[in-house]
Amino acid sequence: MGHNHSHHHGHSHSHHGHSHDGKLSIAVFINILLTVVQIIGGLVSGSLSLIADALHNLSDAGAIVIAIVARKVARRPASKEMTYGFKRAEILGALINSTTLIIVGLYLVYEAVSSYFNPEPIDGWIVVWIATIALLIDTATAWLTYKSGAKDNLNLKAAFIHNLSDAFASVVVIVAGTLIILYQWYVVDLIATIAISIYVIYHGLSLAKQSINILMQAAPEGIDxxxxxxxxxxxxxxxxxxxxxxxxxxxxxxxxxxxxxxxxxxxxxxxxxxxxxxxxxxxxxxxxxxxxxxxxxxxxxxxxxx
Known part of the structure; x- marks a missing residue:
């Protein structure tokens, strides 16, 4: 019987991992701060799309927290009970994140449909200003997540994509707020909410599929x-x-x-x-x-x- 074991776990890897966790912690803090500002702004202005963007930001902050915790667990060495080690902790984290994203997305669709039948006036200026701040913070968070190893990690790649989609969502909200200011097209706010929701659900399903395939021990994509x-x-x-x-x-x-x-x-x-x-x-x-x-x-x- 032949065995080929290749292990690449060094002190430098651990050091980089901890420094990456610092970047991720900053990303979590500014996302939570932004979420609070957006929810307050959404309630004051009456904009559902602003609250939708806030919930998306909050789910991203949660995703990064889970990624940090899972990463710490995954660093633990193998034991006689866990002979494979704890590496799949990050995959479990990704599955939790994806499930949360899908639930958030479906909830936003429900809220958008409810608001369509019970319309309320919206303050476009508040929407535009807060969405502009959100765009800057989403871009910064995406950069922090990318620099923390998003290229090689399923959790962080998902968080990076979500932050990019957050930036896109903020652009959509800015456009919606501008149209409300210029033409009082309040229905644009609901359309923006649906668009953000579809983005959230799409990424949630994609991440869930990858996570489930790994947990079900499917052959990796790209290997026939x-x-x-x-x-x-x-x-x-x-x-x-x-x-x-x-x-x-x-x-x-x-x-x-x-x-x-x-x-x-x-x-x-x-x-x-x-x-x-x-x-x-x-x-x-x-x-x-x-x-x-x-x-x-x-x-x-x-x-x-x-």
């Missing part, structure tokens, strides 16, 4: 298991691949286990070829491969269980 089997079987002295499983431990680390039937002249070099293929083409650094001597005449897909 049939193609992977064909590539392994095309290597020298590899007869057949059986019972292959490819899954993600978290949003960065992919694992693989499989059984291989080898030709009689195979050597340890054959196994090394497989390891190199997995590492170079699929970034799979951790694989467990069993050598099967009873080849039989097994039919079916390489990932089917016996």
């Amino acid at each position: 298991v049939d193609e992977l089997c064909n590539q392994i079987e095309s290597l020298t002295n590899i007869e057949k691949v059986h019972h292959i499983h490819v899954w993600q431990l978290d949003d960065n680390e992919t694992l693989l286990e499989a059984s291989l039937s080898l030709q009689e002249q195979a050597s340890s070099g054959s196994l090394l070829q497989v390891k190199q293929l997995l590492a170079m083409q699929y970034a799979i650094k951790h694989s467990t491969i069993e050598i099967v001597f009873d080849k039989g005449t097994e039919e079916g897909n390489c990932y089917q269980l016996g």
Whole structure:
């Protein structure tokens, strides 16, 4: 049986993680502050779209808090009870965040429809000023989140996208407020609320799908298991691949286990070829491969269980 374990956990990684947490804490603080200002402004002005944007900001602040907590838990080392470690804490965090986003989005749609049948006057100037402040803060928060590692982390990538959509939502609210000032088109506020809600629900569903796929141990996006089997079987002295499983431990680390039937002249070099293929083409650094001597005449897909 062959094992290939690759671990890249150093002190510098931990140091960067803690400094990133500092940036994220600032992002949470300014988002909560903005949420309070927007809710007060929305209540005073009568603008539902401003309150919608506020709830979106609050959900983003919550998402970043969960990401910080999950990241701290994920840093804990493996134990005899948790042999895989705690890396999936961040995926659980992402699932909680996505569920919250969907609920918030649906609630905003409900409020928009209710307001359509019970319209109230809106102070456009308050809407425009607060939405402008929100645009500046959303842009700053998006920058902080991006600099904290959004490229390589599912939670933070989601938070970054949400902050960008917050900035977009603020632009939509500014346009709505301007149209209310110029033409008293109050219905624009409701249209803006629906647009923001659709954005929130879309991102929530997208994040939920990714999180559930990882928790259900689905093969990562971009890896065709049939193609992977064909590539392994095309290597020298590899007869057949059986019972292959490819899954993600978290949003960065992919694992693989499989059984291989080898030709009689195979050597340890054959196994090394497989390891190199997995590492170079699929970034799979951790694989467990069993050598099967009873080849039989097994039919079916390489990932089917016996």
